[in-house]
Amino acid sequence: MRSPEIYQAAQAAGIIDEYRSAKGEVLTVSDENITLLLAAMAQAPAEETGPLPRVRVFTRRRGNRIAVSRGGSWQLISEQGRCWRGSVEHGGEIKLPASLPLGYHGLILMVQEQQWHCRIIIAPSRCYQPAELKAGEKRWGVMVQLYTLRSANNWGIGDFGDLQQLIRQVADWGGDFIGLNPLHALYPALPEYASPYSPSSRLWLNINYIDVPAVEDFQLSSSAQRWWRSEKTQRQLDAARETQFVDYTAVSTLKMTALRHAWHYFCKRDEGEDERIAFAAFIEQGGDSLWQQAAYDLIQAEQAGGDGSGGDWQQWPAALRQGNSDAVKAFCQPRQNALEFYQWLQWLARRQYDRCWQVCLQSGMTIGLYRDLAVGVAQGGAETWCDRELYCMAASVGAPPDPLGPLGQNWCLPPVHPKVLQARGYQPFIDLLRANMTSSGALRIDHVMSMLRLWWIPKGKSADHGAYVSYPVDDLLAVLALESQRHRCMVIGEDLGTVPQQVVSKLRRSAVYSWKVLWFEQTAADRYRAPSRWARQAIASASTHDLPTLEGFWTRRDLQLGAKLAMYSDAGVYPSLLEDRERQKQALLNALHHAGCLPASAGKNARRMAMSPGLRRGIHLFLAQTESALLGLQPEDWLAMHLPVNVPGTVDEYPNWRRKLSQPLDGIFADKEIKKLVMAVDRRRRSRGPAR
Incomplete structure (x- = not known):
C-alpha cells in the first residue's frame, strides 16, 4: 500500500503513480522512485502563493x-x-x-x-493552417538532414547556401516545403557533439550551417581570401567534401578560421555602415539570451580540452557555473571582442536562414521552411547554464520499457519543471516557439506527447525506474495556437509510438497535424492501411531519421546492421525480426497492387522481388495517393541509400548524425529518373483518382 503522504505529494507534483505498459499492463511506480523525483523537483524554488493565480489561459x-x-x-x-x-x-x-x-x-x-x-x-482554440490545406488541397515537400547535403560549394557539410539551392529546385518541381532537422545551437568548441536532438540551446542556431563564401566580410577580407586560395586550404576543403561521413572537426576548424578572418575585417568597418548598424540592432534585440549564448560559447572554448573534458559547464570552475552571475560578467568583460564574435556568428546564421525563408516566399511556396523543435536540451549546454531553476538537473527524460528495450530509454535531457514554467506565465515556452517559428511555415514538435506528460528518470537510475510527470497540456496547446496564428506557422506533432488517446483528441481539436509513417500504417499483420483511409490532418512519409530508408527496409539491411551492432540481446530476436519483416514486405506489396500503384505484370511475391526503380516508384505513388494533406519525401529514397542517419540506442557504435547523401545536389537534380519519379508524385498529389 502506498503511504498517504507519498500519494498526496505525488499528486501535488504531477507525478503519475501508475501507467500502462507497451503490453497493456497497468504498472505501479514505487515509493522510492516517487521520492527520488520529488527530491529532484524540490531543487526549484518554492512556488509562491497569493490571492491571484500566476497565470490563467482562456480559449x-x-x-x-x-x-x-x-x-x-x-x-x-x-x-x-x-x-x-x-x-x-x-x-x-x-x-x-x-x-x-x-x-x-x-x-x-x-x-x-x-x-x-x-x-x-x-488564445485561439486552433493552430494556424494555410488556406490551401483548409480548402482540401494537398502539398508535398522534401525532408532532409541539412548536414547531409553535398555540393561543390559547401565546406564538407550542408549549409544555408545549399538550402537555397534545394528550395529553388524543389519549388521548380512542384514541391511546397523543405522539412529540416533541428537547427539548434550545438557546441563550436566541441564539434563532434553533433546530435541535433541534444542541443546546447533551442533558442539560437547552429553556426556550422553558415555559408562562409556568401559572407560579405569574408569576400572583402584580403587575409581571408589569401588563406582560402592557398593550396593547403583547398586540399583540406576537398578532403572535407569527399568524406562519406561529415568530419565535424575538420569542418569546424575550416569555418572558424575563415570566420575569424572575416570578423577582423568587420571590426574595421565604420560604425555608421549599414552592416554595423544592423548587427548592433541584432545584439539589442537578442538581449540577455544572446549575450549568455555567446558567453557560454566563449567560456567553453577556453575550458574545453581536446578530449572533450571541460566542455560541460558542470566541470567549469565554480564561479563560472551560473550563466547570469557577476563572476561570468567579470570574466567576459576583458574578452568583449571575443564575445561579440560569437554574437556575430549568430547574426550571420540568422540572416542566412532568413534569406532562405525569403527564397521560399519568392518561389511561391505555401509552407516553405518546416523546422524541427527538439524535445529538450543537453545537461551541460547553454540553456541549463543560463536557467538552473527551470530545469531539473537531478532527473532526465526518456521512455519507459518496451519489448525491444526492456530497460527503457534515457535521453540524458533534463526536464523542464512544470510548476516553474507555469509560475513564469509560460514565458520560456513562448520564447522557444518564437525562436523557432520566426521565418518558418511549419514547426514539427518532437515527441509532442511531452506537452501532456514526460517520462522522468531519477539521476543515477535506469529508465525502468522512472515515472510519468504531467504538464499543463491545455494551457500549452493554447499558447501554441496563439503563437502559431501570430507567426502564420502551422504545427506538426511527432506522435509516433504509444500515444494516449487523451492527447490524440486534444491535438486533433487544436489543428496540430499528426505524423503518419508508412511502416506503422498497418491495420493488421498482413494488411496496410489503404491510401483513402489515411488521416487528413497529417503529414505522411515513408520513414524518419530513426527508421530505415526504403532500400534499408526492403533489403533488411537495417536489421542486419542492428545484429552487427549487437543490439539484439536475445538470440531469438533477430530471426523473429527477419520473419516479421518478410510479412511486412508482402503486406506492402499487396497494398501497392490493390491501390493500383504497380502494373499487374509486376511480381506479387515479396521474397522474390528486389528493390527496383519500378517498386520504388510504386511506393512513392502509394504515399502520394494518401489522403494526408502533406507528404514528405526523402532524397535517400531517390538515391537507393540503405544506411540510416541515426541508429537509436547507439552512441559510439555507429556514426550517428554524420552520413551524407551519396550524390551532390547538382547530380540529384540532373538525374532524369529522379525527376521522372518526383514529377509522378507531383501529378498524383494534384489529382484525385487512382494511380495509372
Missing part, C-alpha cells in the same frame, strides 16, 4: 472570470496598452472584459501596499 472571448481570495482594487492592462480598473470583494471574481483581444495581458490585484500579478492569456 474563449466571453464570460471569463478570475477568482480571488482577497478583496481589493484591480487593474487590467492589455497587451496593446488599454487599461480597465475595478474592485472585487473577498472571495469574489474579476470579470474580464469581453473586448479583451487575443494575446498576453497583465492583471494586478492591489490590497493596501501589496500587489499580486497574474498573466492573462487569451
